[in-house]
Amino acid sequence: MSKKTLIPIGPYHPLQEEPELFKLYCDGEIVKDIKWETGYNHRGIEKLSESKTYDQVFFLVERICGICSTSHPFAFANAVEEIAGIEITDRTKYIRSIIGELERIHSHLLWVGLAGHFLGYNTVFMWAWKYREPVLDLFEMITGNRNSYAMFRVGGVRRDIEDGKISLIRKIMGDVKSKTDLLTGAVMDDPVIHSRTKGVGILTKQDVIDYGAVGPTARASGLAIDIRKDDPYAAYPLVNWKVITAQGGDVFSKAEVRLLEIYESISIIEQCLDRLEKVKGQDVNVKVREIPEGSGTGRAEAPRGEVFHFVVSDGSNSPVRHKIRAPSYVNIATFKKSCIGQTISDATLSLAAVDPCYCCTERMAAAYDLNSGERIMNANELINISVRKTNELKKNII
Amino acid sequence: METDRVIEKLKENFDKEIIEVVKKSERRATVSVNPDSILKIAEYLYKSAGLRFIIASALHTKRGFEINYHFSMDASGLVLNIHVILDKENPRIESLSNMFNASNWIEREMHELFGIDFLNHPNQEKLISEGNWAEGVYPYRKEFK
Numbered sequence: 001m002s003k004k005t006l007i008p009i010g011p012y013h014p015l016q017e018e019p020e021l022f023k024l025y026c027d028g029e030i031v032k033d034i035k036w037e038t039g040y041n042h043r044g045i046e047k048l049s050e051s052k053t054y055d056q057v058f059f060l061v062e063r064i065c066g067i068c069s070t071s072h073p074f075a076f077a078n079a080v081e082e083i084a085g086i087e088i089t090d091r092t093k094y095i096r097s098i099i100g101e102l103e104r105i106h107s108h109l110l111w112v113g114l115a116g117h118f119l120g121y122n123t124v125f126m127w128a129w130k131y132r133e134p135v136l137d138l139f140e141m142i143t144g145n146r147n148s149y150a151m152f153r154v155g156g157v158r159r160d161i162e163d164g165k166i167s168l169i170r171k172i173m174g175d176v177k178s179k180t181d182l183l184t185g186a187v188m189d190d191p192v193i194h195s196r197t198k199g200v201g202i203l204t205k206q207d208v209i210d211y212g213a214v215g216p217t218a219r220a221s222g223l224a225i226d227i228r229k230d231d232p233y234a235a236y237p238l239v240n241w242k243v244i245t246a247q248g249g250d251v252f253s254k255a256e257v258r259l260l261e262i263y264e265s266i267s268i269i270e271q272c273l274d275r276l277e278k279v280k281g282q283d284v285n286v287k288v289r290e291i292p293e294g295s296g297t298g299r300a301e302a303p304r305g306e307v308f309h310f311v312v313s314d315g316s317n318s319p320v321r322h323k324i325r326a327p328s329y330v331n332i333a334t335f336k337k338s339c340i341g342q343t344i345s346d347a348t349l350s351l352a353a354v355d356p357c358y359c360c361t362e363r364m365a366a367a368y369d370l371n372s373g374e375r376i377m378n379a380n381e382l383i384n385i386s387v388r389k390t391n392e393l394k395k396n397i398i
Numbered sequence: 399m400e401t402d403r404v405i406e407k408l409k410e411n412f413d414k415e416i417i418e419v420v421k422k423s424e425r426r427a428t429v430s431v432n433p434d435s436i437l438k439i440a441e442y443l444y445k446s447a448g449l450r451f452i453i454a455s456a457l458h459t460k461r462g463f464e465i466n467y468h469f470s471m472d473a474s475g476l477v478l479n480i481h482v483i484l485d486k487e488n489p490r491i492e493s494l495s496n497m498f499n500a501s502n503w504i505e506r507e508m509h510e511l512f513g514i515d516f517l518n519h520p521n522q523e524k525l526i527s528e529g530n531w532a533e534g535v536y537p538y539r540k541e542f543k
């Protein structure tokens with residue numbers, strides 16, 4: 001296909017508000033091939049990181065992703081603390097895990113909302129985002145920011161969680177739990193959602209291993225990998241929780257894993273709050289002198305999967321090489337398996353099902369005709385197709 | 399324990415190819431190997447030992463181009479780095495992407511940013527800067543200003 005026909009429309013996906021460019025090559029209604037272009041928004045963060053001091057890099061990597069903005073500082077802190085051999089205090093561990101899990105809750109709720117919107121269930125969309133709001137308020141109260149919390153630093157966290165705030169966190173967690181019950185019921189018991197998502201966009205266990213997919217995308221295909229369990233960090237080895245898996249590998253399984261993970265996150269937060277009350281008065285920072293020469297590997301389980309940071313230090317105050325791999329980098333590549341052979345309306349859903357984080361990527365979803373190479377649909381039209389299919393199913397089922 | 403076992407097995411199978419083994423902790427180890435053996439070693443790790451390919455990091459240093467292939471043993475939390483040093487003038491190494499798809503993008507990215515050639519890569523086209531970056535200019539090399 002000639003490059004001339006690839007005219008992108010608008011810099012952002014109208015729904016997910018992030019840059020992306022998928023090219024679905026279709027024959028009639030069936031997706032025959034998919035191509036993905038990245039880099040429109042390439043920000044050169046790895047290179048930029050080499051010009052920043054270790055303290056500044058936290059603010060930089062936090063801006064890789066707006067939704068999981070604490071997962072990158074988390075992995076970076078793990079990497080640098082490994083190089084310098086820093087042991088953080090228990091109180092810091094609990095606070096870090098609380099922030100990490102609050103983030104998972106708001107990110108999964110956000111995805112449930114978007115998935116609802118893709119399906120044409122705008123009530124689910126409104127609900128999920130409404131119930132996510134108090135979690136953002138919590139962030140504002142704990143960290144001072146609703147997003148990009150700037151909580152992490154080498155050897156500690158910037159702010160403590162004062163005792164007075166703990167009861168409010170507990171209360172909001174209780175509210176989120178009851179609202180998640182509501183959402184889970186709405187999703188798991190709805191026959192239309194079942195028929196739209198079951199058996200759609202299946203990734204087998206072997207596909208997951210082949211593409212190295214991580215996070216809920218891997219766990220929904222029965223692969224129980226979770227960095228919090230496998231390579232424990234912060235407070236995760238100190239509290240009780242379990243890795244959620246499902247066997248279907250389809251969109252429904254991915255939704256199931258995410259919804260059930262919200263409960264695990266709430267449980268982790270509640271346990272961390274209990275422990276926090278036992279380590280009153282402990283410092284939340286340890287003294288860090290200098291970062292010695294060497295290399296360190298930091299991993300963290302972001303809402304979308306494993307975040308990987310590899311930092312090489314030459315003993316100066318900034319890294320000489322900082323490799324970052326976000327989970328979507330490997331998850332998005334699985335689209336080649338999950339979308340080909342499906343109808344356009346199901347492919348739209350499968351694309352959303354890995355909860356792709358487009359921060360490193362391009363612009364717009366568009367469908368191309370296999371023969372002529374002409375652009376025939378934009379993202380809004382794709383969503384409309386998906387919504388139409390749901391509506392037709394509703395007529396038949398209800 | 400798992401870490402020792404994996405390293406022992408590697409030594410057993412690829413003794414001639416291994417240059418150095420550094421075990422930093424139970425969950426972190428780096429094995430420097432001869433670049434020509436990367437395909438065999440990666441195949442052993444992926445197929446026989448069941449390790450997951452996480453990503454690869456390229457570095458441009460005084461010694462030439464270095465690549466750390468990061469493998470994860472999820473059952474034990476081990477991150478095993480397979481480290482190779484490539485030629486300064488003509489960096490090239492066998493691609494792993496015919497074995498697993500997980501390395502497809504990162505090899506294209508390293509080719510684009512560092513100018514490292516991946517031999518027999520299924521489609522070594524640009525990943526990030528298609529159509530808006532000069533040929534033969536590699537922004538992550540140290541001499542790039």
